[in-house]
Amino acid sequence: MPLAHCHNAASYTGFDMGSGEASAIAILSALERLPAGGLLLIEEIEHGFHPQAQERLIRELTLLVSTDKKQVVCTTHSEYIIDALPREGRLLVEREPDGHRVSAAPTTRQAMYSMTGTPQPELTVYVEDTFAETLVDQALPGEHRARVRIVPVGSGDRVVAQLANHRQARLDGPAICVLDGDTTDRQLTAWSNASGLSSTESCLRLPGDSPPETWVLGALLTDPYRDALARLARLEAGRLAATLEQLRSTRDPHDIPRDFARQHAIAEDWAVYVITSCVADHPGLQPIRDHVASCLI
Structure with missing residues (x-):
């Protein structure tokens, strides 16, 4: 493969270039030779580029392909590349046991969470x-x-x-x-x-028009949610119904989870979890x- 070469006041060849510069010239050269309506495939487009250069590369490529009616499809694991790409130009490909799942227009944090396994709150x-x-x-x-x-x-x-x-x-x-x-x-x-x-x-x-503990208790007093709570907390239905009725007279609504926990000898944080999860689909x-x-x- 011939060395990359460019001329701007002085000759500049692949011997003088870093890997990013050589990659940029290779991409732009291939794009220039590509006919209108053509497709260019690039694997790991961020290779050799520092973050600022990655963002600039994507901006320039976006401008060029929109002007010349060409298409570039690339793979990347770089959040800088993803962030610079228009949302409509992104596809997230995730491996699943029986194949792959493709999500259109993912956010940068959604993509990074998929790749790193570390939540990236959006x-x-x-x-x-x-x-x-x-x-x-x-x-x-x-x-x-x-x-x-x-x-x-x-x-x-x-x-x-x-x-x-x-x-x-x-x-x-x-x-x-x-x-x-x-x-x-x-x-x-x-x-x-x-x-x-x-x-x-x-x-x-x-x-509701009351503290959330009161609203949740009201929901749990109805059959489907009370039955779900009995199953999840492994409580006898009759005793659970009696407890819920008793909790209606709790003076401070914020004490409802604590009193429920005491009635059934469970931890308060577990009580909060079970009574909220049982009404989660309300x-x-x-x-x-x-x-x-x-x-x-």
């Missing part, structure tokens, strides 16, 4: 406490759960303030907040104004699932 969800955190987490499908980071912050006004800070400071990735169901429109408006949040479109609420949580899905497109 969306931050601020909530009030760990109960709300577990409830939202359980409500999301597994394919979205790995792409979302849920952060308990504190009271409702602090949640809204944290969302505003996230937006104003341009912290990593988009963010929304999910407030407890007993948050009123008036409260949300006041908190938003005080925090300088320009819009409340990203402020969702858990279902229709009342669908708006949250839908909004998170729209943020991950």
Whole structure:
């Protein structure tokens, strides 16, 4: 194969070039020889290029192929290449036991999670406490759960303030907040104004008009969810029904998981898990699932 050669005020050959420069000339030369409508295949296109050069290469190639009506298909494991590519130009190929799965237009973090196995959160969800955190987490499908980071912050006004800070400071990735169901429109408006949040479109609420523990208890008092809890927690149905009825008189709704745990001699964090997971598919949580899905497109 002949050495790469270019001339710009002075001759410059492959003897003088780094691997990235040689690769760039090889790619551009092949693209120049490619007829209109032609296809160029490149394996590991990032080879030899430092991050800034990778981004510049993709910008130049995108411009060239759109002007000359040519097509470049390349493989890459570089987040810089993926990030520089238009979303509509990305395909994520993942190995499965019986073949491969292809996902169109993946986000950079979704692709990197697939390659590294380390979650790369694409969306931050601020909530009030760990109960709300577990409830939202359980409500999301597994394919979205790995792409979302849920952060308990504190009271409702602090949640809204944290969302505003996230937006104003341009912290990593988009963010929304999910407030407890007993948050009123008036409260949300006041908190938003005080925090300088320009819009409340990203402020969702858990279902019901009460603390989430009360809403979950109400759902568990109905047959399908109570039966699911009995199976998951391995509790006798009659005793479980009696416990749930007794919990309706709990003075502080936040104590419901603790009292449930004490009644059945289980850890409180396990109690939170089982009672939230049993209502995870409740229709009342669908708006949250839908909004998170729209943020991950």
